[in-house]
Amino acid sequence: MLKAERQDAIISLCNEQRSLTVREAAKALGVSDMTARRDFDELAEQGRIARVYGGARSVFDSKAADPLEEATHHSRPGGRRSEKEHVARLAASLVKKGDAIYLGSGSTIETMVGLLPRTRLRITTASLSVFGLVVDSEAYDSGLYELHLLGGKYDRTTMMFDSPETYAMIASYGFDRAFESAIGIMDGIAYGHSATAGFTVRLAFGASRESYLIADSSKIGKRDHNGYCSLREVDALVTDDGITTEQRAEVERYTKVIC
Template sequence: MSENQNLLAEQRRALILDEVRRRGGVRVNELTRRLNVSDMTVRRDLDALARQGVIEKVHGGAVPVVEASTHEPGFEAKSTLELTAKEDIARAAAAMAVPGSAIALSGGTTTYALAQHLLDVPELTVVTNSVRVADVFHAAQRPGGPGGRPGAATVVLTGGVRTPSDSLVGPVADRAIASLHFDVLFLGVHGISVEAGLSTPNLAEAETNRRFVQSARRVVVVADHTKWGTVGLSSFASLDEVSTLVTDAGLSAGAREEIEERLPGLLVAGRGGSEEPAEG
């Protein structure tokens, strides 16, 4: 299958997921007519979405999976999802990092991908509560690794209690973050929506992320299209606190319109996306 076909499949599945969540369920024959594709193609798309855990297949169609708002997948489970989207987002977001600036990276698999693209940005000061993100920079600076590059980043890892997603949270992390000031925060999220803003299923992580947002001059959310419309147990920031959302081309047209009405900047990365943030 060609790269174009892969991209079309991602966009088609995003539309299907959007329809399932909006209507509470869809039938295969409805999707074949709307998308102008074969029954077999729709069933493959539903299989792929079911493997991601975002829909449940039923006889003749699909319904949304309603996860408990407290459910928090582990890092390894999340790292296998939306790999192309996360890579596109990471590449686009890395271009926003200014050499010599102080940046913060929250926990998450998308910020982990972003960290790998930030290794060549010189003279960064990076504050993170992600063990995985810190390991990316540490490995790059080890003898024999891809390190040795001039202007390697200075990395500060907060203390705290480790979550299933390998983030450090709690009072120790909160105090460390509250005493610092960042030029830009690159923030991964569990969910983003009009009603709930940015949210997470972990109460302690919500407070730590809230401190990150309060300490940053600019907040750049890095989130693939499946995060739009997802709501976790605890909200920690409203949409008007976000400077830019960097997402992928799987985002539906309806979601793009909603976001552009509410956020100053939207950057859709990857083929079919925008090269520059769309200013609202």
């Protein structure tokens, strides 16, 4: 079966069943979980399915939802795929054998999961989406990754656990490296989707030997309602080579740039 035919079949199954897991698709199409997962990711980037933990939903089902309801994490539009992959690959290259790492949330962090080194790692996250991607990875299946999910109250908008229980759990951890994404970077401040989730990030950064903000260059010069940390709190911004000379000079007033 050609790739295009396989992906059309996935869309048809999603529309018929309203939702479909990676393993169900792999079994139905006679392919590996990894191949099905890649197809799911590509189709979600194209907006042809809506990616959810462990699988996907029909976009028709997604569009039938209350139009006034806030967009959830998995329904946010994707874009700048090559830039995000470049940033995610750079960030993943900073991870060393035996590291204990914290992974935040966002599409670039999710891309980073598949690019992590296949070596012994302890991975901690408060993101249910990131957790699911690690669970689905071959490195986790082979026992290379030790995985920890921070619990507490679940926020379905960000697909993260975020509450006093989450904060208490972070206090008991120590990390070699922590990674978080941003939807905007301006005047030395990183902006995210949720002000409360920013508290989780700052705690993770404080518990880590090294902390990194990862964002493609389109985020630089943009602000949002929720500023969650100063660039002075991170060791570096990991971005793509689309960053301009002026943008780089501005960011480097506060922290190092890796691109």
